[in-house]
Amino acid sequence: MSEQGPPVPFSSLPLSKTHEATKLNAWGAYGDKDERGFLNRQTDAIVAAAAASEIKTGTRVSLNAALDFQGDRPLFGRQAFKKDVYQKLPRIVHDDTWHFNTQSSSQWDGLRHFGYQQAQRFYNDTTVEDIAGTTERSKAQPNILGVQNLEKHGIVGRGVLVDFARWREQGPGRDIEGAQAFRTFERTPIKLEWLKQILSWQGTQLKFGDILIVRSGYMKAYYALDDSQIAELQAMHPPSLGGVEQSEELLNWIWDNFSCVAADHPSFEQWPTPHDWSCHEVFLAGWGCPIGELFELEELSRTCEKLGRWSFFVTSEATHVPGGVASPPNALAIF
Incomplete structure (x- = not known):
C-alpha cells in the first residue's frame, strides 16, 4: 500500500464479485484474512509524521462523553449504564462493577457491528456463523x-x-438555507460540499490517513431536550437523526483520504438511510472502516477555535x- 493513497482506486470497487448487494466492497485489499481494514492505513510512518506535525503545545482534550451521560433513559433501545461501588469491610477499600451497552456513550463501532443487510456478510466475506464460532473459519480465526x-x-x-456546528452558527453556513435546515433529531443531511467548504474556511488541509471527526452539535442539542422530548425519541423505531449524507461522492472522498471516521451524533450518517444501502454497510462490512459515534466534541471545538487550528494528534485504544x-x-486529542 502506498503511504500517499489507498491500495486501489475507488473506481476498482467492488473487489469481490462473490455476492451481490455488497456495494463497493474492498475485500482482499489488505489480504483475505485481514481484520483491521482501514486501520492498515495508520502505518508507522504516517503515525510518526502525525506526531511530529501535530504535537506542539502538549494541550490535551478528552473526546469521551461520560459513560452514564444519558442517565437512566438512554435513547434508541440501549441499556442504561449501571455502576455499583461497594466497600470491602473491614478494610478501608472500595471496588466497583459496571454494566453497560457499548453503544450507549462514546464508542467505536467494530467490524462485527453492522453487516451488509441483504447479503448477510461482514468484512472480508465473514458470515454470522463465523462470528458465532460455529464454522471451520472461526476455528482458524477465533473471535474474528x-x-x-x-x-x-x-x-x-x-x-x-470538521466543525459543521460552528460553521453553521458563526461562519458562512449562516447564509446557506440547506445548512440552516439541518435538524439533529430529523433525517437531514450534512452535505459533502459543506464538509469541503468548512475545511477551506478553517484553513485545514487533508493528509492521507487522517482521522475524520465531524461536529454536528448533537451534544448541545441533546442536553437541551426536556423529559417529554426524550420520551418521544425513546419511542422512535427506527430513530430519525441528522448526519453526514449518503452519496457515491461522499464514499469516494472517504475512500481517498481517511483511516476512520467519527462524529458527535449517534449514527455518523443521517438515519434512516434514504437509499437501499447505508454508509454503515460500506464502511464496516465493505472496507473495515471503524465508525466513531457520540464523541464529546464541545471542548475540542473551543480548543480548535482558541488555537486557530483544526488538526491535532489523536490517540485512542479500544x-x-x-x-x-x-x-x-x-480517546485524546493532543495539540
Whole structure:
C-alpha cells in the first residue's frame, strides 16, 4: 500500500464479485484474512509524521462523553449504564462493577457491528456463523473481527475536526438555507460540499490517513431536550437523526483520504438511510472502516477555535475484549 493513497482506486470497487448487494466492497485489499481494514492505513510512518506535525503545545482534550451521560433513559433501545461501588469491610477499600451497552456513550463501532443487510456478510466475506464460532473459519480465526483488532495497535494518527456546528452558527453556513435546515433529531443531511467548504474556511488541509471527526452539535442539542422530548425519541423505531449524507461522492472522498471516521451524533450518517444501502454497510462490512459515534466534541471545538487550528494528534485504544462488538474510545486529542 502506498503511504500517499489507498491500495486501489475507488473506481476498482467492488473487489469481490462473490455476492451481490455488497456495494463497493474492498475485500482482499489488505489480504483475505485481514481484520483491521482501514486501520492498515495508520502505518508507522504516517503515525510518526502525525506526531511530529501535530504535537506542539502538549494541550490535551478528552473526546469521551461520560459513560452514564444519558442517565437512566438512554435513547434508541440501549441499556442504561449501571455502576455499583461497594466497600470491602473491614478494610478501608472500595471496588466497583459496571454494566453497560457499548453503544450507549462514546464508542467505536467494530467490524462485527453492522453487516451488509441483504447479503448477510461482514468484512472480508465473514458470515454470522463465523462470528458465532460455529464454522471451520472461526476455528482458524477465533473471535474474528472482534474489537481486539482496534485495541492491538490502537487508533492513532492525525485527527481533523470538521466543525459543521460552528460553521453553521458563526461562519458562512449562516447564509446557506440547506445548512440552516439541518435538524439533529430529523433525517437531514450534512452535505459533502459543506464538509469541503468548512475545511477551506478553517484553513485545514487533508493528509492521507487522517482521522475524520465531524461536529454536528448533537451534544448541545441533546442536553437541551426536556423529559417529554426524550420520551418521544425513546419511542422512535427506527430513530430519525441528522448526519453526514449518503452519496457515491461522499464514499469516494472517504475512500481517498481517511483511516476512520467519527462524529458527535449517534449514527455518523443521517438515519434512516434514504437509499437501499447505508454508509454503515460500506464502511464496516465493505472496507473495515471503524465508525466513531457520540464523541464529546464541545471542548475540542473551543480548543480548535482558541488555537486557530483544526488538526491535532489523536490517540485512542479500544478495550481489550476478544470478540467484542464495540468499545469506548478512550480517546485524546493532543495539540
